[in-house]
Amino acid sequence: MNDLKQQALHYHEFPRPGKISVESSKPCETAAELSLAYTPGVAAPVMEIHSDPANAYRYTNKGNLVAVITDGTAVLGLGNVGALAGKPVMEGKGVLFKRFAGIDVFDIEINAPSIESFIETVVNISPTFGGINLEDIAAPHCFRIEKELRERLDIPVFHDDQHGTAVITTAALLNALELQGKSLATAKIVFLGAGAAGTATARLLKTMGATDITLVDKSGVLHSGRKDICEHSRELVRDTDLYTLADMMPGADVFIGVSAANALPPELLKLMAPRPVVFALANPDPEILPATAHSIRDDLIMATGRSDFPNQVNNALCFPFLFRGALDARARQITQGMQIAAAKALAGLAREPVPQQVLDAYNLKELKFGKDYIIPKPFDPRLMERVAPAVAKAVEQNA
Template structure:
């Protein structure tokens, strides 16, 4: 049986990947009186007096919604809300597996951004956080920005920020191996969609010295013809490609230290990566087929290569990111996930591998490394408290220890 047939059988036999399990057993009449009437009235009235107690007395305190409109699902495109459910459901399973965060998949049947925003906004009382997923660009920017402004819980578009955190963490790890500083290197990001722009912004926040953003027409720079530039791309042009290099990827990649792809399969040729500077770093994150395979990148002389695939070394995947980020955020009841929290996640991931452990095929932790989610959760919680977006103050080391324990028992 091939993967196609096995995947269909897996989903059909299990009727999906999620179910509901009651945390409180009801074995007798007294249990029933606690769980339902008359006992349930007590938390209702406490929450009526103080809404934030809903995080303590209900499942809301550990619940995230994974929400899409189905307009840009994986590499499949606009396949609709029903067809997006397996991905949202899979994401919910990953939340539970990697950080013991409860998550519910929700597909909303609208392509209208305002209608989507209104619907998600009205769901706020049920959740401690919102994970936006698989929404087409540039609409995804408007949706996230509006919801972040209107909601009092974290809203996080994982296709943007989860990917960016994973990519920047891997880049920092690779640079540590080759003894280069982020402030000194030339980085080229091929792809200026949601993931590409988020990677560029996070690289800038982390202190990159020279980054160039590429779209399908070539290098982007301030003053370029603007007919196909969205507002997020435009906001980055004054901070990137300061030398105003022009031309194709083959032109711009010459002499680059780092090349990151969030674009199209096969778009990095051997000739392109061979034109890069010595000790080059190439992360090809297009899924399921990368811009260049790990094997071909290494054969072409790349020092550190990585892809989004699990069957090659240096997998750069947001599975290492979003479970820990939300674990840390909801443990301090954060009102948002800000830039400081994202950077904290970057460094938490990149610093897990010691100098002695770094190798060409090991610059980023494995997604099954059980240290990752606790480290990320603690760092995110600490940053949330420091920046004043946490509702409650807890010891980040306690968050780390509890997250590790949750993973062991989930």
């Protein structure tokens, strides 16, 4: 781990600090080009945009520019480290946007004394951008921030920790259930973790036909007798007299962990139904390690959030391509229909033969749809070809 730490620090510091930079997309080498790039030539697009704001998409980079914004209150699994300490993560998102979808990013770290001031800051800077990607903002105030920004802005607003996780998890689960001979409509699904990722994923699965979903947080099952359930989670509350994770795990077909390291007691795996699906997505350390889970159950399909285990549920499979489709279609919002389109496109891609380029990128001899491959790899070049157009089509169909 110390070696990895030193490698990471060196990577971020040299040959120059940080991971992103601004490059000019137009030549500015001569006096003539200077007069076009700035005065007097720049006045022409200014007046065109003044007469019709939509011309900003024609004469500026607004339509290919996303703001990655945080307040630093929930950075990775490190907690409330503050806005400035969150900057390496926001720069990293910028790298992924550019590398996978050709989208430019400004990372914005906001020290906001209140939720209201954070929202007003984002609203005030929004004319610069074609989309807003909210990142690493703690629950429950992330729910209010996203809701109000979606209502006030005419560009897509997306909280990746909620909906990016939901899309990828749903795609992986659709494939895992098929391999296990089960269906979303009849599967008993138990979540450990009822924050941003857990509630958004549960809501998307419910929209897609899941009927038996239970969320468990630090205080137990989200049941109708509890008085501490936030407004955003009330539609996911169950009317039950079973109050603990241990109560809910017998006969469960699916466990989805979005909580903390080692939070799933190994003995509870024994209580699950035959051919279970276990997604232990806490990062960097999952709720249960794959080696432990497989030693207890040889009939399960396992996924984590880590790249060193099979079936990584990685948000990089979603947000670049979801935004690419939304920007290309000039979407005003990112809807559940767009998220479902992305999830289905991802699930379908994993069932197709894997090109040699992907095998080479991961130093693999073979990779095919099955228990150790239920979701595409981030370096699969087909992601841009499949996911972004599926999202854009959903926009056109008002899905």
